[in-house]
Amino acid sequence: MDVRTATNEQILTWTLGRSVDESECDAANLVSEISGLATEYSGVLFRVAFSILRHASDAEDVVQETFLRVLKHKKQLASVENRRVWLIRIAWNLALDRKRRLRSTPLVEEAEEILGNCASVEASAETSLDAAESCARILRVIDTLPRKEREVLRLSAIEELGIPEIAAILKTTESGVRSCLFRARQRLRERLETEERRRQP
Amino acid sequence: MNLEHDALMIEKEIDAALKLLNETQPPAQMASRIHLSLETTIAARGQTYRGPLFWVPATCAAVAAVLLLVFFQTHWTRGTQLPAVETAKIAADSVSQKIASSRPESAPEHSHERDASITNVHQKPHRRTHAQYRHAANLFNYPLTRQEKLLLQFAATAKPEDLRDLNPEYQAKVEAQQEAEFLAYVKSGTQKTKTSPETN
Numbered sequence: 495m496d497v498r499t500a501t502n503e504q505i506l507t508w509t510l511g512r513s514v515d516e517s518e519c520d521a522a523n524l525v526s527e528i529s530g531l532a533t534e535y536s537g538v539l540f541r542v543a544f545s546i547l548r549h550a551s552d553a554e555d556v557v558q559e560t561f562l563r564v565l566k567h568k569k570q571l572a573s574v575e576n577r578r579v580w581l582i583r584i585a586w587n588l589a590l591d592r593k594r595r596l597r598s599t600p601l602v603e604e605a606e607e608i609l610g611n612c613a614s615v616e617a618s619a620e621t622s623l624d625a626a627e628s629c630a631r632i633l634r635v636i637d638t639l640p641r642k643e644r645e646v647l648r649l650s651a652i653e654e655l656g657i658p659e660i661a662a663i664l665k666t667t668e669s670g671v672r673s674c675l676f677r678a679r680q681r682l683r684e685r686l687e688t689e690e691r692r693r694q695p
Numbered sequence: 696m697n698l699e700h701d702a703l704m705i706e707k708e709i710d711a712a713l714k715l716l717n718e719t720q721p722p723a724q725m726a727s728r729i730h731l732s733l734e735t736t737i738a739a740r741g742q743t744y745r746g747p748l749f750w751v752p753a754t755c756a757a758v759a760a761v762l763l764l765v766f767f768q769t770h771w772t773r774g775t776q777l778p779a780v781e782t783a784k785i786a787a788d789s790v791s792q793k794i795a796s797s798r799p800e801s802a803p804e805h806s807h808e809r810d811a812s813i814t815n816v817h818q819k820p821h822r823r824t825h826a827q828y829r830h831a832a833n834l835f836n837y838p839l840t841r842q843e844k845l846l847l848q849f850a851a852t853a854k855p856e857d858l859r860d861l862n863p864e865y866q867a868k869v870e871a872q873q874e875a876e877f878l879a880y881v882k883s884g885t886q887k888t889k890t891s892p893e894t895n
Contacts, residue, residue, distance in 0.1 A: 525730075525737055532729045540721035550722055557721070558729050565736060611719040625711065632712035651713035679709065686705045 524568060532561050535578060538654050539585040545648040546589040547596070548604050548633060550611050556592060560585045579662045582655070586663060604630040635685050642666075643678035650675055 536557055543553035563584050564571060574580045605626035612626070636644050642664075649660045661668045839847070850858065859865050 525733055528733055529730050532733070533726055536726050536729060537721055540725065541717065541719055544719050545716050554722060554725050554728075557725065558732055561729055561733060562736060565733060608715060608719065611722070612715055625715065628708055629712040629715045632709060633716070647713075648716075651716045653717050682709060683702065683705050686708070687701065690701065690705070 524565070527571070528561055528564055528568075531564065531577065531581065535581050538578070538652065539581060541652050541654075542582055542585050542649070543589040544611065545633075545651055546586075546593050548630070549596075549599065549607055552592060552596065553589070556585055556588045559588050563588070576659075576662065579659055582659075583663050601627065601630050601634070604633070632682075632686065635682060635689065638685065639678055639681055642674050643681060646671055646674045647678040647682065 539557045539560055540553050543556035544550065547553050547556065560581060564581070571577075605623060608629055609622055609626040612622075636647055638644075639647065645664055646660060649655055649663060655663070657668050657671050661671045664671070666674075850861075
């Protein structure tokens with residue numbers, strides 16, 4: 495049997511050593527399709543969820559839940575144009591929903607989470623922890639920004655997402671995203687300056 | 696100068712924080728865990744999908760059995776259950792028989808025995824009619840109409856003289872008596888008309 499030209503049903507029959515019915519074949523197709531999506535997009539979905547939750551296991555739960563939602567609405571999958579944006583939107587909403595239910599964690603714990611899941615730890619442990627704490631502090635200030643501004647800022651942190659994709663995720667225009675991003679950075683800078691002044695004696 | 700330096704530092708801090716956020720990596724084996732959970736969910740759905748195929752005939756059979764039970768029960772009830780009118784007549788009949796058996800022929804109309812019998816009948820109607828109403832405990836009985844209820848109430852509480860009117864034998868007897876009286880009256884009338892010209 496030529497595997498390249500064989501149908502899924504033939505491959506399954508060959509690998510399992512028995513004939514397969516239509517439902518088994520459909521289920522196998524569905525698993526392979528969604529597994530392909532999971533392999534391709536789980537990284538970006540994790541980062542999106544982590545930018546909101548700042549807890550690795552919660553973010554992983556969100557990613558898992560995202561693919562279960564995809565499975566639940568499998569009929570829509572064929573009609574989706576941009577699957578990446580569609581998946582990110584699902585993960586984004588799930589993460590926001592989970593964030594509402596979670597209690598706030600201490601700053602040190604958040605910093606440790608960031609440090610634990612960060613790929614580039616080049617400096618010493620102390621420096622890394624300082625950087626992670628600074629990151630956690632800034633992310634907390636981002637949380638205090640107006641909803642639209644903080645959403646744009648969080649998504650802009652993920653390099654894989656361009657302005658058009660952020661606009662599609664947040665259901666707004668590209669110019670709206672740009673102006674919102676500008677205002678968000680300005681406001682964030684002002685708040686950090688105020689915070690800095692308060693800290694200094 | 697110092698303020699500008701601070702602003703620049705803050706911008707750098709913001710960029711560093713956002714960069715750090717971008718560099719976060721998913722935990723090891725996350726993708727395989729997702730694959731596993733997907734396969735488990737699909738397998739569970741497949742099992743639950745097969746379930747109804749086995750349950751459909753069983754459910755249909757159970758529903759058919761219940762419908763048959765209801766049908767036969769209703770028919771049995773309708774066939775064996777006496778209508779309320781019949782029940783009332785039986786009750787009336789039994790009361791009149793009881794009165795007749797308890798009263799000696801020589802006894803006066805308002806004797807003590809008769810009074811006691813009537814009191815007994817009125818105080819304990821359930822004893823008198825218990826066997827006749829036993830079938831009414833059936834679950835699938837149709838509810839009684841207002842007229843039937845009134846008739847039963849009448850049979851349980853009415854005076855024996857009133858109940859006697861429901862007895863067909865008594866009614867036939869009364870009708871026969873009335874007819875005889877009428878015939879006698881007619882007979883006597885014709886005799887009078889025949890005799891009157893003679894007298895004149």
